[in-house]
Amino acid sequence: MPLYKTITPNSQTTVKIWKITESYQDLMAKVNLKPVALERVLGMKSELHQRGFLSVRHLLQEFGYTDSDLFYDENGKPHLKDGKHISITHSFNFSAVIVSDLIVGIDIEKQRDKIAVIANKFIDYEFDYLNKMEGDYVKKLTVIWCVKESLYKLFATPGLSFKQHCLVIPFTLLDAETVAWIDYEDKKHRYNIHFFEFEGFTCAYALV
Structure with missing residues (x-):
């Protein structure tokens, strides 16, 4: 599949998402890799990771x-x-790249119940406003991750710790x-966050 979604949060920043439906062979046939990248992709044991890696190169071409x-x-x-x-991310059958004149970061994760089991490993302050009994608990945990x-x-x-050094201000899923x-x-560094859901996945990106 070609490009899945393009987002332009501001005049200096663009996000592009790829839905990985192509085979490894099809993805490989349409990119030119430098030797170190070729060695890396050939050394991957998982075809899912290979396809994710190659889809990112297709996104680069889109840019x-x-x-x-x-x-x-x-x-x-x-x-x-x-x-x-x-910044670059891929998870299962989606990948994304964000390019900006500003410092940026992006992540995509599949929404899965097991995130609740490891929540105490990456959350501290956020537990103050989360409610385990709410139906959107897993989705909120995925946003925070x-x-x-x-x-x-x-x-x-x-040395940067998700739990000790990163804090996410209270939000609702509708806030986006x-x-x-x-x-x-x-030192304290403030970032503006945007997030959204699609096809059982969550994407968040951070801007200065």
């Missing part, structure tokens, strides 16, 4: 980039050679946006 325009720093954060900021993953990606600092903070080493 007018090639695999050669993308590189990673020592912390594993992706960068573009033209200096624009980029996506937000914190987005923050982790954009901050790209070893909230505010989040990174409180790290006596």
Whole structure:
């Protein structure tokens, strides 16, 4: 399938989402990979991960980039050679890329009940406003996970903890946006958050 969705939250930022319906062979046939990327994708044991990796390269092409325009720093954060900021995510049969003049992070996660089992590993302050008995509990947990993953990606600092350093301000699912903070080493960083649901998945992205 070609592009699934394009979102333009502001004049400096674009989000593109891909629904991965193609085979590994079809995805591979339509991208040019630099040697290190080719080695990486061939070394993946899961075809699901291979297809996710390749779909991201298709999204790069939608932005007018090639695999050669993308590189990673020592912390594993992706960068573009033209200096624009980029963040990448894929989960099961969806992938997404956000490109901006601003610092950004993005995450997609499938909504699954088992997230409730691990909630205490990534949530602290947020338990004050969550209600386990509400029908949207799992969906709210998934939003919070996506937000914190987005923050982790954009901050790209070893030692950052979802539970200790990332805080998501109270929200409802209808809000489609909230505010989040990174409180790290006596400095507080504020980010604007947008989130939405589609086909049993949640996507959140963070902007300065």
